[in-house]
Structure formats: C-alpha cells, structure tokens
Amino acid sequence: MKKIIAGTLGNCVHVAGIMNYLNLADQEKYYTDFIGIGKSVDEIINLINEKKPDIVALSYRLTPEPLYQILEELKEKIIENNIKDIIWLFGGTEPTSLVAKEYEIFHKVFDGSEDIDEVIAYLKGQDLSKEESYPKDLINRIKSKYPYPILRHHLGLPTIEETIESIEKVSEAKVIDIISIAPDQNAQEFFFDQENMDERLNGAGGVPLRSKEDFKELHNAAQRGNFPLLRSYSGTKNIIPFAELLKESIDNAWCAVPLFWYSELDGRGPRKLIDALKENQEVMKWHGERNIPVEVNDPHHWSLRDAHDSIAVAVAYIAAYNAKKMGVKDYIAQYMFNVPASISPEMDLGKMLAKIELVESLVDDDFNVYRQARAGLASFPTNLYQAKGQLAASAYLAMGIKPHIYHVVGFCEAHHAAKAEDIIESAMIVRGILKNEFLGSVDMTKDKNVLERKNTLIKEAKVIIDTIESLNLSVEDPLIDPATLTEAVRVGILDAPHLQGSKIAKGTLKTRMVSGALYAYDEKQGKIINEEERIDIILKEAISKQ
CATH class of the missing domain: 3.40.50.280 (Cobalamin-binding domain)
Known part of the structure; x- marks a missing residue:
C-alpha cells in the first residue's frame, strides 16, 4: 500500500x-x-x-x-x-x-x-494514451472506474455515414465508455427477411443497418480515442441469429432483451406472448452460455405504460430471476428514473431501492448484478435549456444508488435525435455531476420517506410474486414457466392502463399519481387499493368465470 x-x-x-x-x-x-x-x-x-x-x-x-x-x-x-x-x-x-x-x-x-477518467487512471497507474488502458469487455471496464460509473449513450442516425462520423467524434472525445447502436425498426424486425421491409420507413428510429459489414463499419469507427465498447438493441424477430450477428460484428458488450415484450403485448413484433417468453428465455440462455452479460428491460416497460410502482418492482425481481435461471452470470439491472415523469424524487428513489433489494437478493457466487441508472425520456422538456437541467437533476438523484453504469440520455432527445455534439455535451453535464461526487454527497437513501416507500413496495411486490407462483402449483418453478407468466398477464395480475383493448392482457388496471407515487386506483370508490385488495378482486373474478 x-x-x-x-x-x-x-x-x-x-x-x-x-x-x-x-x-x-x-x-x-x-x-x-x-x-x-x-x-x-x-x-x-x-x-x-x-x-x-x-x-x-x-x-x-x-x-x-x-x-x-x-x-x-x-x-x-x-x-x-x-x-x-x-x-x-x-x-x-x-x-x-x-x-x-x-x-x-x-x-x-x-x-x-482533468476529467475524472484521467485522475482515476493516474492513481491506477494507467496511461490513457495507450489502447491497452481501456478494457475491451464490460465487466473489466466497470471495475476500472468503480465506484464511479462508466457512461453509456445510444446513437443511431438516419444514415450509416452520419452514424459512423458521429461514432468517430464521440470516441475521440473520450467521454462515453459504451455506445449503444440503435438499428432502425426495419433492421430489428426484418434484418433476415429484408424483402418484407417497408422502404419508406428506412432510418425510422435508428440507423438502417442491412448487412454484417454495416455493423462492422460501426465497430471500426469506435477503434480510436477511448475505444468505447459497442452494444445494440436486440431484434424483435429471429433473435438468436440477431444475437450471433451482434457478437460476430460488434462484439456486443451486453445483451438487452425483454421478457414479456416485443410481442403481441406491445405490437413491436408478431410473436404470441407465450412464444415471446420462450424465445426471450432462450436468448438469455444463449448469452449466459457464452458469458455475455444480459439486461432484461421489462421493469421500465411496465412503468412506461403506467403500471403502478408495485408491479414495476415485482417485475424487476421476476426479470432478474429468469436471467439467473437461464444461466446468466453477469446481470445488468437497469433502473429508469422519472417514470412516470411526474413521480417525485423521494418516491422514485424508494421505488429503485425496493427493486435493488429484491434483485440483489438473488446474488450468489454464480450470479452478479451491476446497476445501470438512467433518466426517463418523457421527463425531458423540449426547451433545451430546461432539458439540460433535467439531465443534471436526474443524474444527481441516480447517483444515490451508486450505479456501475450511467446511461446518459441526450438532453436534446425530446427535440431531435442526438448527434455527436449533443452526446458529448450531455456526457460532459453528467461528468460535472460526477465531479461533485468527489466532494461527497447527501445520502438520500437514508431519508425516512424514501425508506418507508421502499419497504411498502417490497411488501406489495411480494404479494404479486407469491400470487403468480400460486397460479400453477403443478410446475416446478412458476416464475420461469411461460404458461404461468402468460396467465398472470391474461388475468390481470400483471397489467397496465395502456394495455386497454389488448388481445392478451386484461387491460383494466387503473392507476393514479398520489403524493408523487403511482398507485392502483379504484375509480368507483375513489381510493387507492393495495395489492392484497387488487389481487383478491382479480382472483375472485377469475374463479367466477370458470
């Protein structure tokens, strides 16, 4: 020493x-x-x-x-x-x-x-002018900087040429550790049957990647500066071949895959829910066998559709549990703050701490969990000055959970797709927050209201989890059984207001924001209902229809 x-x-x-x-x-x-x-x-x-x-x-x-x-x-x-x-x-x-x-x-x-990277690197005896100072895999990249997070930003512009140029600029700026490639929706769904693409939609939602060589060009563009890792969205169809493509072309830093979504549940793919569950589990297993980290991004998908906080916490556990049971060794748990956008900071932090406690209860010698935090896109105003303030405020709150990865959402995203200059500026705003962390920060995780909300949500999430487990006692592990999970959606144990009219979900859940937190709400009685009440009503209805 x-x-x-x-x-x-x-x-x-x-x-x-x-x-x-x-x-x-x-x-x-x-x-x-x-x-x-x-x-x-x-x-x-x-x-x-x-x-x-x-x-x-x-x-x-x-x-x-x-x-x-x-x-x-x-x-x-x-x-x-x-x-x-x-x-x-x-x-x-x-x-x-x-x-x-x-x-x-x-x-x-x-x-x-000096940037934080330079100061930490000096203490570690690293020379940031040399390529070997930048780990080429996610876990070692995290370890090279923790307790300060590595930074991630997504990038996908309407043309490959624009995207390559932006990757080069961001890499040279040395401000982002992971660039998340955003293929357009055509690529995600029809990469392997491109004859079915609607050419009018090329570049919608991301970069129009059409060959393995296109992906390799993006990887080559990142081989400079601080040599950021690359990762990409998973496909919504042919997802194992898409996983193989990403591994071979960009050495995908980690896989992000849903459990319930990219299916008939959200319309982002043609799969039946039960088939999507099976295939998504297979994707987790495929990556687990190859020691590639996995993120299951369901918790915020439910919150983005206004499911109340208890469901989001329960699904955070179920998602991590499925990853563990599929053999994933390194799990990336994403914690999206500001969802819904009107949630209060203390209720938001309590919600995240509840997720963390349940998810990290699964940690053992064969299952590691890494925290990834980010701001919710809907919380960003179109006014770019105010959006910069929101990025800083959300990042400061998120530092309370000591993330291993901070997913920087470009301040401009509510206004326009982030270009290199926007990404660099957004990253520098977050790096300014990290400099403040040098001074020590107020530990908001010890706040009385935060802890009370955390404990309430853990209790309610366990009601949901226990109920799903009780739906089918004939299977060994109901929480990873696709039929049981499908049934949980069908009867409304897992539900969201935005799923009204769904062919597979019940779609009758009503929620309301009360004192900065999102609750299940009985509109007829005009009151919040707890999970025991809500589940009891659902099960009685299910029995009456049998």
Whole structure:
C-alpha cells in the first residue's frame, strides 16, 4: 500500500481539490495522510523525513507570482536533503500549474481541467494514451472506474455515414465508455427477411443497418480515442441469429432483451406472448452460455405504460430471476428514473431501492448484478435549456444508488435525435455531476420517506410474486414457466392502463399519481387499493368465470 501525504503550500488555504484527490486515493487503496494547510518548505521536508511517504501531493491556488520563490526553495531543499524515490504531484489553477511545470519537480501537474477518467487512471497507474488502458469487455471496464460509473449513450442516425462520423467524434472525445447502436425498426424486425421491409420507413428510429459489414463499419469507427465498447438493441424477430450477428460484428458488450415484450403485448413484433417468453428465455440462455452479460428491460416497460410502482418492482425481481435461471452470470439491472415523469424524487428513489433489494437478493457466487441508472425520456422538456437541467437533476438523484453504469440520455432527445455534439455535451453535464461526487454527497437513501416507500413496495411486490407462483402449483418453478407468466398477464395480475383493448392482457388496471407515487386506483370508490385488495378482486373474478 503506497503512502501519500498531501497539503497546501505557502499561505494557500484552499483544500477542496487536495481532499478530493485523497478521497479518490483512499478508494484506490492508498494510505493517505493530510498534513495540513499553508505548509512551509522546511515543514514539508521535515514531514517527509518523519513519515517516509511514496508520494507527496502539494497544492497552491493563489496568484502565481509568490509560487516562483516557494518552488525555487523546494527544489534546492530536495537536492540539499538528497530526497530520492519520491513521486511529487502538484494541483492548482491553470496559471499556478504553468509555474509548477517550469521547475521540473513534479511527475504530474493537475490544473483542474482533468476529467475524472484521467485522475482515476493516474492513481491506477494507467496511461490513457495507450489502447491497452481501456478494457475491451464490460465487466473489466466497470471495475476500472468503480465506484464511479462508466457512461453509456445510444446513437443511431438516419444514415450509416452520419452514424459512423458521429461514432468517430464521440470516441475521440473520450467521454462515453459504451455506445449503444440503435438499428432502425426495419433492421430489428426484418434484418433476415429484408424483402418484407417497408422502404419508406428506412432510418425510422435508428440507423438502417442491412448487412454484417454495416455493423462492422460501426465497430471500426469506435477503434480510436477511448475505444468505447459497442452494444445494440436486440431484434424483435429471429433473435438468436440477431444475437450471433451482434457478437460476430460488434462484439456486443451486453445483451438487452425483454421478457414479456416485443410481442403481441406491445405490437413491436408478431410473436404470441407465450412464444415471446420462450424465445426471450432462450436468448438469455444463449448469452449466459457464452458469458455475455444480459439486461432484461421489462421493469421500465411496465412503468412506461403506467403500471403502478408495485408491479414495476415485482417485475424487476421476476426479470432478474429468469436471467439467473437461464444461466446468466453477469446481470445488468437497469433502473429508469422519472417514470412516470411526474413521480417525485423521494418516491422514485424508494421505488429503485425496493427493486435493488429484491434483485440483489438473488446474488450468489454464480450470479452478479451491476446497476445501470438512467433518466426517463418523457421527463425531458423540449426547451433545451430546461432539458439540460433535467439531465443534471436526474443524474444527481441516480447517483444515490451508486450505479456501475450511467446511461446518459441526450438532453436534446425530446427535440431531435442526438448527434455527436449533443452526446458529448450531455456526457460532459453528467461528468460535472460526477465531479461533485468527489466532494461527497447527501445520502438520500437514508431519508425516512424514501425508506418507508421502499419497504411498502417490497411488501406489495411480494404479494404479486407469491400470487403468480400460486397460479400453477403443478410446475416446478412458476416464475420461469411461460404458461404461468402468460396467465398472470391474461388475468390481470400483471397489467397496465395502456394495455386497454389488448388481445392478451386484461387491460383494466387503473392507476393514479398520489403524493408523487403511482398507485392502483379504484375509480368507483375513489381510493387507492393495495395489492392484497387488487389481487383478491382479480382472483375472485377469475374463479367466477370458470
């Protein structure tokens, strides 16, 4: 364990920067010792002789003129005292950093413009000018920065040429660790039977990828800058062949697949719900066998259709449970904040903590969970200035769950599809939030109202989970049985207001936002109903129809 001593020079009393650095060093398992403010050169020399550090970090953030004399004295005393084998670091403003560089004492000079990646990399002994400093797989990429999250952004413009150019620019900017490719809807559904594409819809919703070579071109575009990983949406049809395509062409960083969706339930594919469940489980299994991480994105799909919070929490557990049972070893649990857009921050955080507690109860030696947070798109206003504020506010709230991945949603998305410049700016806004995390943040997860909501949702989610398990006692594991899960949707245990008129879902659930949280609501009685009441009504109706 290397020892760092750190303090400020001369009469400088500005310690925020040096304390931030020591906090980072602590997390990287250095032994740190803050020696105080306004230290003279003689005091520093004496402390070096006393403490025998490996690294001495000094800061000076006042006007640069007095620094010349201080550093001249320091250089002389280093030679005079024959001080060797110590790494000297300097932190200051841009003007004082320019002075520090003149004296050739310091191995590294920080002027405050450095990004978090550069600071962490230095502590880890990495050289970010070299390709090998950027892990080529997701899990090692996460480990290279945690407890600070790696950043992800999606990208898919109407032409391949525009998309390639944007990937190159984003990669060179070194601000995003994962670029999520968004193929257009035609590619997702008809890649393997392109004769069925409606050519008028080319480029709708993403980039019109039509061959493996197209995907490879995107991968080649990312081989620069910080060498971001690539991943892509799964197909909505022929999904195993699509998974093979992504593995072979872009080395898909992880698979995102639904459990219930991309089926007759949402109309994003032709599959019957029971068939979609089976095929989506097969996709999880396929990736699990190849040690490729998997994300099952159902929880926010239900919330996006105004299912109440208890259903979202229950489905978060069911989705992770299915991934585990299909042999997935590394699970990416996505936590989409601001869904619905009117949910309050404290109720939102309570909802996420409830999901986390249930999902991470599944962790064992063979099943790891990594948290991915993001803002909900519907929460972004079309006013771009306000949208930037929403991106920052949502990111700050999300840092409360200590995500391993932060999915940056471009501030412009409610106005126009994000181009390279928008992605870079959005990433820099989030990186500004991460810099604030250096200072330490208020632990909102300990708030009384947040914890109360978390505990209520866990209790209600367990009612839903237990009820689904009781639907078919003849199968060994109802939570992964496609017929049982289909029945849970058919009778309305899993339901959403937007599914009204569905041929497979009951579509009768009513929900209402009350005091910043989304509840099941009985419109006739004009009141919130808890899950025990709601499920009891559903089961009685089901029995009466038999």
